[in-house]
Structure formats: structure tokens, C-alpha cells
Amino acid sequence: MSLIKLTFGGRNPSAADAIGKGKLKVVKTDKFYGTEAVCVIGTLVEGALSVNMCIPEKNAKIQSLESNYGDDYCVKEGAKVTLMVLGINKSDFNTGDDIQFQKLAVIAGKPKGRLIIA
DSSP states (O other): OOHHHHHSTTOOHHHHHHHOEEEEEEEEEEEOTTOSSEEEEEEEEEEOEETTOEEGGGTEEEEEEEETTEESEEOOTTOEEEEEEETOOGGGOOTTOEEEEEOOOOOOOOOOOOOOOO
């Protein structure tokens, strides 16, 4: 077990889901050869970030997230995070811009499919 998990063990992905929104201040954006996602490096200003959160006005979502406080989610305001975001272009955000992320809405409805028990 890592020191980070021992220190911040009480924080988990459900904490990020419960907050449901986050604001990131962009430090740098970059595009890597062979991937559709854009790498966004920034600072978590408020809220939380986790994989699959989206930018509603861009129809974009977080594919992966890494920080000093763990992978796939971050609830530590002021933390530096690296995101791979699908659905945006490198030129969409500049240094100093703020990006608002929201939790994806889960559409509840009637289950589909059939189960046959023999």
C-alpha cells in the first residue's frame, strides 16, 4: 500500500461522484500522435474530477485521469492533474482557461431484454 493511499484512504471514487462537478484551470494542452484524446494538464480549482465526467457544451469526456493523489479521480483542491479528454481539440483551451466538468447523467428507464430460466 502506498503512502498516498494511507494518507488519503478515506477519499474514494464515490466522493468524486457525490460532488458531481469540478473546475479545472488549464496549465497546458497537448496532442499526442496516435491518440484521439487531448492531454490537458491543470490544477483542480474546486469540486472533484473523475473518469467519465464530461464537458456538456463540447460533448467531451474524461478518458483517463492521473494526479499525485491517485488515478481515475481527484478530490484534492489545488492538486495538479493530467487528463486525457476525448471530444475536444488542442486549440479549444488555452493556458489560464477554466474548464467546467460535470458528472454524466445516468438515464434511468425500463430495463430491456429477456431472461429465460430453464
